[in-house]
Amino acid sequence: MLRKLFILVFVVASATAFGQGKFISKNAYISFYSLTPLEDILGESNEAVSILNGETGEVGFQAIMTTFHFRRALMEEHFNENYMESSKYPKSKFNGKIENFNKDMLTAPVADIKITGQLTVHGVEKTITVPGTLGMQDGKLVGTSKFQVAPEDYGITIPSVVRDKIGKQMDITVKVNYLPYGK
Amino acid sequence: MKIRYILIIVLILFIIGAGVGLRMFFKPHADINRLKPDFKVEAAPLIDEFQKAEDAATAKYSEKVLEITGKLATKSQLPNGTTLLILEDEMQGISCQLDSNWVTANQAVIQSLEPGKPVTVKGVCKGYLMEIKVSPAVVVK
Numbered sequence: 001m002l003r004k005l006f007i008l009v010f011v012v013a014s015a016t017a018f019g020q021g022k023f024i025s026k027n028a029y030i031s032f033y034s035l036t037p038l039e040d041i042l043g044e045s046n047e048a049v050s051i052l053n054g055e056t057g058e059v060g061f062q063a064i065m066t067t068f069h070f071r072r073a074l075m076e077e078h079f080n081e082n083y084m085e086s087s088k089y090p091k092s093k094f095n096g097k098i099e100n101f102n103k104d105m106l107t108a109p110v111a112d113i114k115i116t117g118q119l120t121v122h123g124v125e126k127t128i129t130v131p132g133t134l135g136m137q138d139g140k141l142v143g144t145s146k147f148q149v150a151p152e153d154y155g156i157t158i159p160s161v162v163r164d165k166i167g168k169q170m171d172i173t174v175k176v177n178y179l180p181y182g183k
Numbered sequence: 184m185k186i187r188y189i190l191i192i193v194l195i196l197f198i199i200g201a202g203v204g205l206r207m208f209f210k211p212h213a214d215i216n217r218l219k220p221d222f223k224v225e226a227a228p229l230i231d232e233f234q235k236a237e238d239a240a241t242a243k244y245s246e247k248v249l250e251i252t253g254k255l256a257t258k259s260q261l262p263n264g265t266t267l268l269i270l271e272d273e274m275q276g277i278s279c280q281l282d283s284n285w286v287t288a289n290q291a292v293i294q295s296l297e298p299g300k301p302v303t304v305k306g307v308c309k310g311y312l313m314e315i316k317v318s319p320a321v322v323v324k
Binding site for chain 1: 265314
């Protein structure tokens with residue numbers, strides 16, 4: 001009886017700890033930006049999902065490629081059909097870990113962090129280390145990151161006609177407002 | 184004389200080509216309000232379909248125009264001002280980002296939406312990521 005009670009208490013306690021330790025955003029912002037002589041190319045999505053494990057500092061992102069919206073319909077078409085091949089590789093993801101993570105980072109004011117993990121885009125997985133920030137801002141847990149990726153690294157071939165016009169590196173910006181994930 | 188004709192023809196072809204090119208370049212986004220829905224569905228069975236077989240449902244609905252009727256769970260605004268409606272379940276329901284032009288012209292409709300009440304939206308289905316993503320979308324009724 002005592003043993004059963006002990007197990008029950010243990011299960012409930014660990015379940016609560018598990019629930020409290022996670023943070024989620026279903027509307028994380030991710031953008032691609034490339035400066036070209038003709039015009040700036042900017043694709044933005046507000047529909048990425050991110051989960052941050054407050055116990056371990058592990059962080060995950062997933063985004064559906066077709067949720068990236070561009071100012072021009074043609075750019076969106078090219079992005080999905082020619083470059084990302086969104087019907088073949090519908091989702092991109094990142095799974096990583098915050099370096100030197102400790103729980104105080106979740107309650108302290110925004111500070112610089114470094115994240116290392118695997119970025120999968122266009123079906124190609126690469127290990128990257130990117131700078132970012134994490135901390136409380138206006139009572140919310142906020143995360144950001146800015147880094148560059150080379151489309152070529154992910155097997156994305158840019159036709160030679162426009163290769164010179166699109167920068168070799170694309171700027172990626174990430175902004176997340178996390179909420180405690182209690183379920 | 185012959186050269187002149189050739190020049191004129193080349194010039195006309197060039198103008199047509201440039202016109203077509205510019206038209207393609209400046210092609211506007213499809214107006215979701217005018218698109219006919221490919222599917223008319225209820226929210227709950229649609230969520231079921233995605234949760235049971237995500238790949239099959241994605242192949243069937245992705246990039247298609249859906250008219251979905253269901254219970255409004257939440258109405259909120261994203262940091263960039265986009266109005267977000269979630270149907271059925273806040274965590275695992277149907278997330279609809281409304282078209283910003285449509286929102287500007289239809290503030291009264293958005294004001295009148297109440298969580299818990301049924302709503303019908305029309306939008307482009309983007310697939311499943313914890314919830315069904317629909318964007319851009321408009322409110323039908």
